Amino acid sequence: MTASPVSLSQGRQPPLVAVRRVSKQFANGTLAVRDVDLDLAAGEFVSLLGPSGCGKSTLLRMVAGLGEPSAGSIDWPTAPHDASGRPSRDLGFVFQDPTLMPWATALGNVTMPLVLKHVNKGEANARAAEMLALVGLRGFEKAYPRELSGGMKMRVSIARALVTHPRILLMDEPFAALDEITRHKLNDDLLRLWEDQKFTAVFVTHSVFESVYLSQRIVVMAARSGRVMADLTVDAPYPRDDLFRTSAEYAHLCRVASETLKKAIAQ
Amino acid sequence: MTDSTLPASNVPHDGTDAEARPVFATERKILGIGVSAWPGILAPIATGIIALAAWEMIVRINNVPTYILPGPLLIAQTLVTDWGTLSGALWITLRITFAALIAAVTIGVALAVVFTQSKWLEKSLFPYAVVLQVTPVVSIAPLIIIWVGDINLSLLICAWIVAFFPILSNTILGLNSADHNLVNLFQLYGATRWQTMRYLKLPAALPYFLGGLKISGGLALIGAVVAEFVAGSGGNASGLAYRILEASYQLKIPRMFAALVMISASGIAIFLVTSYVAHLLLRRWHESAVKREN
Ligand SMILES: Nc1ncnc2c1ncn2[C@@H]1O[C@H](COP(=O)(O)OP(=O)(O)OP(=O)(O)O)[C@@H](O)[C@H]1O
Ligand SMILES: [Mg+2]
Numbered sequence: 001m002t003a004s005p006v007s008l009s010q011g012r013q014p015p016l017v018a019v020r021r022v023s024k025q026f027a028n029g030t031l032a033v034r035d036v037d038l039d040l041a042a043g044e045f046v047s048l049l050g051p052s053g054c055g056k057s058t059l060l061r062m063v064a065g066l067g068e069p070s071a072g073s074i075d076w077p078t079a080p081h082d083a084s085g086r087p088s089r090d091l092g093f094v095f096q097d098p099t100l101m102p103w104a105t106a107l108g109n110v111t112m113p114l115v116l117k118h119v120n121k122g123e124a125n126a127r128a129a130e131m132l133a134l135v136g137l138r139g140f141e142k143a144y145p146r147e148l149s150g151g152m153k154m155r156v157s158i159a160r161a162l163v164t165h166p167r168i169l170l171m172d173e174p175f176a177a178l179d180e181i182t183r184h185k186l187n188d189d190l191l192r193l194w195e196d197q198k199f200t201a202v203f204v205t206h207s208v209f210e211s212v213y214l215s216q217r218i219v220v221m222a223a224r225s226g227r228v229m230a231d232l233t234v235d236a237p238y239p240r241d242d243l244f245r246t247s248a249e250y251a252h253l254c255r256v257a258s259e260t261l262k263k264a265i266a267q
Numbered sequence: 268m269t270d271s272t273l274p275a276s277n278v279p280h281d282g283t284d285a286e287a288r289p290v291f292a293t294e295r296k297i298l299g300i301g302v303s304a305w306p307g308i309l310a311p312i313a314t315g316i317i318a319l320a321a322w323e324m325i326v327r328i329n330n331v332p333t334y335i336l337p338g339p340l341l342i343a344q345t346l347v348t349d350w351g352t353l354s355g356a357l358w359i360t361l362r363i364t365f366a367a368l369i370a371a372v373t374i375g376v377a378l379a380v381v382f383t384q385s386k387w388l389e390k391s392l393f394p395y396a397v398v399l400q401v402t403p404v405v406s407i408a409p410l411i412i413i414w415v416g417d418i419n420l421s422l423l424i425c426a427w428i429v430a431f432f433p434i435l436s437n438t439i440l441g442l443n444s445a446d447h448n449l450v451n452l453f454q455l456y457g458a459t460r461w462q463t464m465r466y467l468k469l470p471a472a473l474p475y476f477l478g479g480l481k482i483s484g485g486l487a488l489i490g491a492v493v494a495e496f497v498a499g500s501g502g503n504a505s506g507l508a509y510r511i512l513e514a515s516y517q518l519k520i521p522r523m524f525a526a527l528v529m530i531s532a533s534g535i536a537i538f539l540v541t542s543y544v545a546h547l548l549l550r551r552w553h554e555s556a557v558k559r560e561n
Contacts, residue, residue, distance in 0.1 A: 099448040116456045
């Protein structure tokens with residue numbers, strides 16, 4: 001694992017998303033994000049790691065287009081732009097809570113993005129059912145959210161985010177509320193989906209272990225100031241599994257990330 | 268992920284999900300109603316029978332004259348003998364009630380939708396809806412009858428005034444209560460206003476709207492009866508309230524009670540029907556209607 005300068009993008013390809021000197025100040029004066037530079041390369045798995053309140057959610061939401069930066073810009077160099085110059089962001093978003101519509105079945109929830117894009121009903125249902133199967137919920141199409149466990153609801157939420165086959169999947173502490181066994185299982189399934197569907201993954205988390213296990217790159221944000229502290233590269237190859245979780249390499253990587261995070265908190 | 272790695276649907280998925288799978292237990296039923304539901308039905312019926320029996324006894328033992336307090340048996344008898352006049356009057360009152368309720372639902376929901384589209388409109392109009400709500404309908408009914416002229420339309424308007432506010436305010440609350448993150452998600456997918464309304468806000472508002480409907484159903488009946496009372500002395504209305512007034516002038520107290528029974532029964536029926544509709548619409552997903560097994 002090596003700490004590399006923040007703005008150095010991988011390779012010569014233009015990044016999928018280029019965050020340039022972005023700051024966000026809320027109406028109440030809170031400076032949630034300060035001067036962040038960040039390139040998200042197509043296909044990579046990046047974790048945003050940092051203590052509570054450091055601005056991870058705010059940054060992620062701005063990347064998604066929910067909330068404008070107060071300063072700086074977030075560009076999508078390779079995405080098509082509409083007449084008014086807005087990029088078509090083509091993304092999926094997973095919140096910390098499953099955020100499902102309680103009146104719709106699992107299938108109904110997953111079809112929603114397609115329905116909004118005017119995909120016809122038959123095709124939308126077929127694609128949603130296929131996506132539900134991919135997240136391990138075959139047979140639960142007709143179940144309502146209240147009939148599902150926390151882990152299963154999260155799977156529905158991920159299926160909904162992926163059903164449009166977005167180029168980038170943004171996740172805001174998606175597994176924070178789950179128990180460890182479920183969390184590990186979902187981490188594995190997420191990695192498998194990522195390898196299979198080849199989207200870019202941005203994963204916000206508090207957990208050093210989770211970020212090391214999942215990502216190729218860990219962006220550590222500093223407490224309160226809303227700045228990027230360090231940009232760590234995780235070299236370990238995929239597929240990763242329980243063997244990786246118990247390896248000395250993993251333990252070492254966790255220690256390095258942990259120490260960086262500690263420094264980030266101390267700042 | 269290949270198909271071979273997919274869990275079969277009969278295998279627990281997370282290791283923690285096994286207990287969470289929906290199990291639809293079948294309960295033994297008597298007359299189509301589950302065994303556990305019967306005490307809830309029988310208890311109020313038993314209470315009612317005991318109270319009615321006590322009433323009949325008191326009336327008989329004390330020889331209370333029928334023009335002061337008729338016993339339940341006499342009232343029941345009057346209900347049967349006077350059914351011809353009374354049922355006609357009931358029908359007239361119910362017609363106004365339902366027309367008012369339909370108007371309350373259409374106008375209440377439409378206004379609520381318009382208000383959520385424009386905060387500015389809501390701010391300028393909502394206070395007047397409140398004014399309409401807090402003004403006692405008895406006090407404006409005579410004015411409305413004079414202004415409108417047509418008695419049926421006046422009664423309809425009075426009943427509507429009473430019934431429409433709970434629907435309006437509940438629906439506004441419901442439309443604004445959609446999960447904020449879901450609203451964001453719709454925004455991310457570039458949903459139009461209409462799509463957000465149709466697929467997110469209206470379904471989110473449904474439980475609130477139905478709560479309002481339950482209240483408004485009873486209020487529409489009350490509004491219709493009150494307006495009939497006001498109109499009754501001067502107008503040519505022949506709804507139940509008019510029959511009550513008429514019977515009281517003629518000291519036909521049992522008939523008055525019979526008419527009262529019909530009004531209460533109608534109110535109860537409206538409540539039961541609206542509750543049942545709410546139950547049918549919400550039972551799969553809303554906390555208020557789902558059957559808890561723990
Ligand atoms: N809508 C808002 N208005 C005002 N301040 C806000 C708003 N949203 C967030 N903040 C503030 O911005 C800062 C960063 O918040 P943010 O939610 O981005 O942190 P976070 O890193 O996601 O924290 P956590 O890990 O707890 O989710 C916090 O100090 C928070 O209080
Ligand atoms: Mg957050």
